[in-house]
Amino acid sequence: MEPVALGQEPVTLSVRRAVLSALGPMERVGVALVLLITVVAALVPLIAPHGPYETVGLAYQSPAQHPLLGTDEVGRDLFSRLLYGLRSSWFSALVVVSAGAVIGLAIGLLAGVRGGWVDTVLMRITDAGLALPGPIIAIAVAVALGPSLIHTLIAVTVVWWPWYARIVRGETRAIVVRPHFDAARLAGVGRFRLAFRHVLPGALPAVVIAASVDLGYLVLTLAGLSFLGLGAPPPAPELGAMAYQGLDSLFSFPWIPLAPAFAVFVLAAAANMAGDGLRDLLEDV
Amino acid sequence: MQTDANDPRSVTAAEPATEGASRPVATVRGLHLRLPGGVHALRGVDLEIEAGEIVGLVGESGSGKTMLGLSLLGLAPAGARFEGEAWLAGTEMTAADSEARRLARREHAGAVFQDPMTSLNPTMKIGTQVGEAAASREAVVEALEQVGFPEPERRLGQYPHELSGGLRQRVMIAMAIARRPALVLLDEPTTALDVTLQRTTLKLLRGLRDELGVAMLFITHDLAVAAEIADRVAVLYAGRVAELGVPSAVFRHPSHPYTAGLLASRLALAGGDRDGELATLGGEPPDPRRLPPGCPFEPRCPFSREVCSLGLPALVPSPRHPGLDACVRAAEIAPELEAGAARALALAPPPVSSAPEPAPGVAALELRHVEKTFRSRRHEQRAVSDVSLTVPEGGALALVGESGCGKTTILRIAVALERAGGGAVELGPGGRPQMVFQDAGSSLTPWMTVRQLLDERVRTEGLGAAERSRRIDETLAWVGLSQEVATMRPSRLSGGQRQRVALARAVIVPPALLACDEPTSALDVSLAAVVINLLRRLRRELGVALLFVTHDLAVARAVAEEIAVMSAGRIVERGETDRVLREPQSEETRRLLEAVPSMERTWR
Numbered sequence A: 001m002e003p004v005a006l007g008q009e010p011v012t013l014s015v016r017r018a019v020l021s022a023l024g025p026m027e028r029v030g031v032a033l034v035l036l037i038t039v040v041a042a043l044v045p046l047i048a049p050h051g052p053y054e055t056v057g058l059a060y061q062s063p064a065q066h067p068l069l070g071t072d073e074v075g076r077d078l079f080s081r082l083l084y085g086l087r088s089s090w091f092s093a094l095v096v097v098s099a100g101a102v103i104g105l106a107i108g109l110l111a112g113v114r115g116g117w118v119d120t121v122l123m124r125i126t127d128a129g130l131a132l133p134g135p136i137i138a139i140a141v142a143v144a145l146g147p148s149l150i151h152t153l154i155a156v157t158v159v160w161w162p163w164y165a166r167i168v169r170g171e172t173r174a175i176v177v178r179p180h181f182d183a184a185r186l187a188g189v190g191r192f193r194l195a196f197r198h199v200l201p202g203a204l205p206a207v208v209i210a211a212s213v214d215l216g217y218l219v220l221t222l223a224g225l226s227f228l229g230l231g232a233p234p235p236a237p238e239l240g241a242m243a244y245q246g247l248d249s250l251f252s253f254p255w256i257p258l259a260p261a262f263a264v265f266v267l268a269a270a271a272n273m274a275g276d277g278l279r280d281l282l283e284d285v
Numbered sequence B: 001m002q003t004d005a006n007d008p009r010s011v012t013a014a015e016p017a018t019e020g021a022s023r024p025v026a027t028v029r030g031l032h033l034r035l036p037g038g039v040h041a042l043r044g045v046d047l048e049i050e051a052g053e054i055v056g057l058v059g060e061s062g063s064g065k066t067m068l069g070l071s072l073l074g075l076a077p078a079g080a081r082f083e084g085e086a087w088l089a090g091t092e093m094t095a096a097d098s099e100a101r102r103l104a105r106r107e108h109a110g111a112v113f114q115d116p117m118t119s120l121n122p123t124m125k126i127g128t129q130v131g132e133a134a135a136s137r138e139a140v141v142e143a144l145e146q147v148g149f150p151e152p153e154r155r156l157g158q159y160p161h162e163l164s165g166g167l168r169q170r171v172m173i174a175m176a177i178a179r180r181p182a183l184v185l186l187d188e189p190t191t192a193l194d195v196t197l198q199r200t201t202l203k204l205l206r207g208l209r210d211e212l213g214v215a216m217l218f219i220t221h222d223l224a225v226a227a228e229i230a231d232r233v234a235v236l237y238a239g240r241v242a243e244l245g246v247p248s249a250v251f252r253h254p255s256h257p258y259t260a261g262l263l264a265s266r267l268a269l270a271g272g273d274r275d276g277e278l279a280t281l282g283g284e285p286p287d288p289r290r291l292p293p294g295c296p297f298e299p300r301c302p303f304s305r306e307v308c309s310l311g312l313p314a315l316v317p318s319p320r321h322p323g324l325d326a327c328v329r330a331a332e333i334a335p336e337l338e339a340g341a342a343r344a345l346a347l348a349p350p351p352v353s354s355a356p357e358p359a360p361g362v363a364a365l366e367l368r369h370v371e372k373t374f375r376s377r378r379h380e381q382r383a384v385s386d387v388s389l390t391v392p393e394g395g396a397l398a399l400v401g402e403s404g405c406g407k408t409t410i411l412r413i414a415v416a417l418e419r420a421g422g423g424a425v426e427l428g429p430g431g432r433p434q435m436v437f438q439d440a441g442s443s444l445t446p447w448m449t450v451r452q453l454l455d456e457r458v459r460t461e462g463l464g465a466a467e468r469s470r471r472i473d474e475t476l477a478w479v480g481l482s483q484e485v486a487t488m489r490p491s492r493l494s495g496g497q498r499q500r501v502a503l504a505r506a507v508i509v510p511p512a513l514l515a516c517d518e519p520t521s522a523l524d525v526s527l528a529a530v531v532i533n534l535l536r537r538l539r540r541e542l543g544v545a546l547l548f549v550t551h552d553l554a555v556a557r558a559v560a561e562e563i564a565v566m567s568a569g570r571i572v573e574r575g576e577t578d579r580v581l582r583e584p585q586s587e588e589t590r591r592l593l594e595a596v597p598s599m600e601r602t603w604r
């Protein structure tokens, strides 16, 4: 080994380009897939051949008899239901992530900028939130309020935001000790503007990273809860619930439970790959 | 190996090395360096460094001095294209592959960079880091002993963050010399240090050169530092050598207008006056993307004529000293430069008590018995004890002292960024005090444009949009920035532009008190002079009072008629600046004064 000082190559002028090209093929596929999935999810009502509740023929038709994936146990078009399920899962995950991020941003920002007792109190609450066992809360909410997609989303958001609050608060603390924050204070900038113009943009990348990495995990969590009957009640098209209901036919008509399971897998994997890519990109630049 | 100042050939770079007596350890011939993005960083540099010789490389930022050093060590940025040669002890670094360059570096070179914290690995113990350069534990201890590192044996297990800035610097130097290299590159090694540490470091380096016979390439923007340490000095401008020779000759009899300009913008500890404008080099350091076809200094040169744009002036023997210069008019303008240099170096005694008695009456700032203690979970640190001071309305007070003496804390208390632990802080009438930070870049919110940053400040005045916009344009012009800058974010600005933007924001609504935290310490001499001139105009035209923190006595003298010297949280001496500098009463002031690198003293 040579001395550290000499080992360091000087900073190249094209860091950004270097990082972009360092984005591996997996991450690039992930980003492309995520964009594609979002577009498809938005357009489902236009591209699905049938409605999600529409009976189109006999039950248990094979893909050969009824393209693309045959029919389910009550004769609905499986492919259309899959698309609607994908739309519901994807948007649910996006809603939870966005709601969690917004709440987390607000609380983390407030705690970080105000400091003092406000910080202490908010972070205590956040830590309590972090300690909550997520799925159990979701089950409790579903039992108390009755199963519904909205209830599940609320329950998951409740256990999700504290992560973001922690991240934002950490970033905020790091930003408020930088000279530009002091300089803005001296310039007479009001509190709100201080928080939103001089701190928030600096904390945002970390949240975007966390949220994008979380997206895949949320798809899985929500599908799991729906599989357990804690999502929208049947006959709503939900990937988790569809997989559960199709379990009976696993050996006779394996595509009925496997197709929704596979869709969950694709969503989660794509989100994960994209999240990793985004993290590399934002952290290094 | 000292060069003979009277033999012009000894400084002629192209002279091939003959007899083993003075074999160069590094030779650069006709070196061009082009960086991706169209920057032509080096444009035909010739330089030779002999064994045991210290060559000073001076120039403003962007002059190519760092790139020259890095090229010699084979560390030029990826994508760099070379022409010409750069020999490091038998290896031609521009053509060698990365493995050969690494080997040459490992065998023959060492390097010390400006910021020891980022150059040291924070997760590695001192012993291990130096051990990567030295062969054995004994060698590590020896290297540390050579750089005067106290109790090396005991401290091998410490981490960089446990050491003071000065000791980290020594670790860096120990790593650089551990292998007994032929050449050590030092890139602004003392810029981040205060004067007393700077002095110790320079002494240490000279000692190492004498003891080990290692040659050094010493990059600095401080002419006095170069004068103090270097055997020969090369003045770089826009990727070319503008002047080359023995420092006492080059700086006493500069024959290139650029060298003369640099000298003139230097601040002295005596002489001159505080009200006029400092001589400055006009304009900013050159943009290496847009250079004139002829003499690169032509756009800023007060002596330029048509001949200057005919072609690149070659490095030829100087008419005024035994070195070389690259000015086609050097012989013609010699008398004028002579007069200018004499003025710049004059050590005229300052007029006694020229400053008007501060009008008894309103103070812009008054601190009475201010205390401040910082408490963390485990320990308490007293930063300021019993400090009382007054800045009269429109007056200027400089607070000087070594790093960590509490001067910045006082400043922050004065502008209410920090609350005093005890005592009273009273601000005079007028708007809220403003502050210019040491690192202008980090005091500008990175994701906001210059216009947004300024607008935010004027907005507090309750003006209409048109009026605000007019004020912004006016203020930008006042600090010497063009309108285009308004739409840019700080990352796109040069260091000098950032400092001007920071200043513009501080004065767009004229405050009664402006606090300045070392606003010039990171700037090239020419830019520092520009900033000081702006501060003087601010006082003259708007009657703004200044509280100015610095570790540079010459800067303190240039801006403030009153000075307070701090040491360990207390004010140890206070009074009229010229008197304090001429007849220092306290030990601390004397120490600071002695540490200031000075050409005059170096050559006495």
Ligand code: SF4
Pocket (backbone or CB within 6 Å): B256, B257, B258, B295, B296, B297, B298, B299, B301, B302, B303, B304, B305, B308, B313, B326, B327, B328, B329, B330
């Ligand atoms: S060549 Fe001309 S422009 Fe260049 S430094 Fe000399 S006088 Fe000035």
